[in-house]
Amino acid sequence: MRLSEYFVLNRTQAYLDFVDIPLNTDLAVFLVPNAIKSLDSSWGNELSSFLQSFFETVLRLIKNGDNHRAKRLLASLSEGNEFHLGYSVGKSRGHGFGDESADSVWDALTKSKAATSGLLQDLEDTALLIHGIGTDMISDAVCNILRRPLIKYTQDMCRYYGIPLTQNVESGPLWNPKKEVWETTFVDLPTTSYGKVILVPKVLVRTRLSYQYDEYYRYYLLPQMQSEHLRNQSSLVETLKNGSQRVTKKALMEKYGKDKLAVVEQTILKPYVLDEYRDAKVESPSSPLSHEQLSELEHIEKPDLNLLLDQLKSLPVGRETAEQYEDIIERIVSVILYPSLCNPTKQHKIHDGRKRIDITYVNEAKGGFFYWLAMHYSAPHIFVECKNYGKEVANPEIDQLSGRFSPSRGKVGMLICRSIENKELLYRRCVDTAKDERGFIIALDDADLEVLVHEYMDSANSQDFNLLRQYWKQLVD
Structure with missing residues (x-):
């Protein structure tokens, strides 16, 4: 059952500003940082500052050796079921930074050269450079960090579409960018027999992250490595029958590896490549899902x-x-x-x-x-x-x-x-x-x-x- 059906809104997804989530499971769309950073509105700037504040705080604590507090901040990213975004089949359950993988995420961050070398600048970078972090984990983390402004958005949408609000619902952890701490309070939220609900704007969800480490490696890093090996006439250079020379991507991956560790090692040597990748993503942000894409994902008729x-x-x-x-x-x-x-x-x-x-x-x-x-x-x-x-x-x-x-x-x-x-x-x-x-x-x-x-x-x-x-x-x- 979708939220629109539960509250009898007589509207399908195309006529709603928020994602019309299924209440008993998750919808395979994700809240991604790049989509948020592409917003030009004051609200978009607010969301971006929340994300940047949290991640910069965690990285600063790690660099200063305050791993205990960094770990506690990450542990508060335990995913709640109220967003209903992700890969879950059956009852909604997340893959956030703060669930059973919190220790491994914290361990990866504290030991990663990407974190200690300054390569990491925002949350989406972790998808490129930190082992074990993917789309669903980042989306869940974003939802949790933005819980405070998303609750306000939810309240506005409920008043707009006539969805009843329940008073004095526990908010869950709310990030305070000024104090750099998590807080909790009681708020007005829509509640159903499946639990409380926090809504997400449909203009911000995507079916995948904008940052993909295999895309970055294959189309940005490897071409630079090929040029470098050709200039240096390394042992990986092949001379073809017509006299031209080449270095294959396959040969490079066999020598240096093709996992995120290889990506980190090569990016440390060529940090400008990561800057080029980031700039390309800023210049060509991913597009919001169309009505047709949302209809297909949700198995509903087009408007x-x-x-x-x-x-x-x-x-x-x-x-x-x-x-x-x-x-x-x-x-x-x-x-x-x-x-x-x-x-x-x-x-x-x-x-x-x-x-x-x-x-x-x-x-x-x-x-x-x-x-x-x-x-x-x-x-x-x-x-x-x-x-x-x-x-x-x-x-x-x-x-x-x-x-x-x-x-x-x-x-x-x-x-x-x-x-x-x-x-x-x-x-x-x-x-x-x-x-x-x-x-x-x-x-x-x-x-x-x-x-x-x-x-x-x-x-x-x-x-x-x-x-x-x-x-x-x-x-x-």
Whole structure:
């Protein structure tokens, strides 16, 4: 049973911001550091600082010989069942740094030349350089280190989707980056007959780690070693019939080995290769899982956007159905704009609650229209106002949305309504708002939403959004 089924949310994975976990086992996806480091938002920076703080503390203690305290910090990474991510078959159980392998992990870290030489810089490096550490262990460690911000995320998502929270649930160990200690407290969390649950954003999970030691060894280290042996004309150099020379990767692995110990030994001699590998991963971060990939992993149907369009067309106009209209819009927008926009907040309060925004999204785009937008304009968030009007929207609605903008929150929004009788006039008003430096508003109606949906489905889920680019061009030309 999935969490969405347990709490009768009437939503499948595509319409949820978090991973719709199975409650009685694990889902084979993982929370990986590289995905977190690729986030550009303030929340992403917070998550990265938590990870870096913990790992730097452990490494510093090891280098200073305070192995007892380092071991105690690692032992607190005992994996809880509340995340439900990983390889477990049957009842959820983790492979964290703090379970029965804690001693071996601590022993490997304290004895590894990678730790003592300074090669290790963050948690994901251990997958390359420390024997016995793999994807599931790192994912479990990340979940535990980020437990505090993930509990806050869980509470926000529960309020957003109407999931009941149970008060005074034991939090489990919470990392305190300032004090460099683990703490525990009581918090509000969703609970089920299977236990408490902590949710994870689907935009952050992957099916494997970004760092793979065999990839690093074969495609980064070994080519450097081949060049070195050729320059030095070592005994591994072969001369072919045509006179050319080569050093095979097979010969190098037979001489130096092909396990993580060999990787560490060669990286100590050529640390710049590891820097190149890290830089390559930063420049090309792994992509979030698509709706299709998640559907396949979870054995569920893909989202049916045509059904939502039919519901939209049949919905009566007026105040009485305004909430239903907003719900349909939110479902459509959350599907087609994922993974560019995520972490939605409904009826987001600003100015001490005096103003509300129907839906606010965090802009985490790594390509396409919203990425371009963030590179050139203030767009850390995208604001969406929904108007189930049977009349022409005009200046009051434009002023209402532009009044929500600010340099820190962002100055881009979408005004979505049922129909626009005079689109040219409305966009002249939006242009006036932009020229007055009060922000940029893209106005859309039911017909535009249908175009966006089909554009999305016909372009293999592309995030380019030609229609949005076309309307944006009207605002800034």
